[in-house]
Amino acid sequence: MTGLSPSQLQKPQNERSGVPGGWIPGAGRILVCRGVCGPATEDWPDSGRDGCPSPLPCGISSSHPQQGRRAAENPGGHLGQDNTEYFLSSGDKIRFFFEKGVFDEKALHAHDPVFKGATHSSKVQAVARSLGFHMPVVVQSMYIFKQPRIGGKVPAHQDATFLYTEPLGRLLGLWIALEDTTVENGCLWFIPGSHTSGVSRRMVRTPAGSMTGISIRGSDPAWDNSLYVPTEVGRGSLVLIHGEVVHKSEQNLSDHSRHVYTFHLMEASGTVWSPENWLQPTAELPFPPLYT
Numbered sequence: 001m002t003g004l005s006p007s008q009l010q011k012p013q014n015e016r017s018g019v020p021g022g023w024i025p026g027a028g029r030i031l032v033c034r035g036v037c038g039p040a041t042e043d044w045p046d047s048g049r050d051g052c053p054s055p056l057p058c059g060i061s062s063s064h065p066q067q068g069r070r071a072a073e074n075p076g077g078h079l080g081q082d083n084t085e086y087f088l089s090s091g092d093k094i095r096f097f098f099e100k101g102v103f104d105e106k107a108l109h110a111h112d113p114v115f116k117g118a119t120h121s122s123k124v125q126a127v128a129r130s131l132g133f134h135m136p137v138v139v140q141s142m143y144i145f146k147q148p149r150i151g152g153k154v155p156a157h158q159d160a161t162f163l164y165t166e167p168l169g170r171l172l173g174l175w176i177a178l179e180d181t182t183v184e185n186g187c188l189w190f191i192p193g194s195h196t197s198g199v200s201r202r203m204v205r206t207p208a209g210s211m212t213g214i215s216i217r218g219s220d221p222a223w224d225n226s227l228y229v230p231t232e233v234g235r236g237s238l239v240l241i242h243g244e245v246v247h248k249s250e251q252n253l254s255d256h257s258r259h260v261y262t263f264h265l266m267e268a269s270g271t272v273w274s275p276e277n278w279l280q281p282t283a284e285l286p287f288p289p290l291y292t
Helices: 006-010 026-041 066-073 081-088 113-119 122-130
Strands: 096-099 102-106 136-146 154-157 171-177 188-190 201-205 214-218 229-231 238-242 247-249 258-267
Touching: 113 136, 113 258, 122 171
Parallel strands: none
Antiparallel strands: 096 102, 102 136, 136 258, 154 247, 171 238, 171 258, 188 229, 188 247, 201 214
């Protein structure tokens, strides 16, 4: 199985964004993925799933740790201590998060056979090898629902703000479009070259017993909105996201959903995963190696 082509590898990292087609091959595979996640959105009990306390009004974001960022920036706000704990302990479980009709699930790479197979597929392994990963591990996964008309925006951010490593440059996001992604339904937007500027903001765990459980350290620069470039890709395409590149997605104002499966890899060889990160490996689920 081949990874990236020579022409793709020759591109600068900030331009190595799209690998078109074939990652979730055909509509049947998409229906399998949607079939796994879809029932969770039907007849949802008021008490939530897996002990989530009243998930619908929680205001938890659609984008991985963005809900934790909200809690850290609004201590004492409506997120609540129970929901912060639900978020902080989500790394080794399949859990569900809502915001304004947007919905996502976590830890699918470890607990669901469909997504585990996609994450550890020969195609993904070939891409990692072609990029020079020696000991990649899977640190996080999500299925992101950005629903028609109500799918919320994801603010500009760098993934390393939330998933910090020493040294930097050891984190890679793999973002697989399960449906066509367009400007209208909330595609990704990137600032080319922004991965070279370092990370000035961190989301970190706070000492046990604190109000929020997490806090924000530092601040982001004022990124110029005119520098963003949209990345529209077709169903089944793969987008590679450098851990320090600045990116965002806008609200879905269209009549079409935008479903995505995404996960993050870390090069474990010679890398220290920050003990301050909100996400930590557990005895039940150490970060699993990609190569199997």
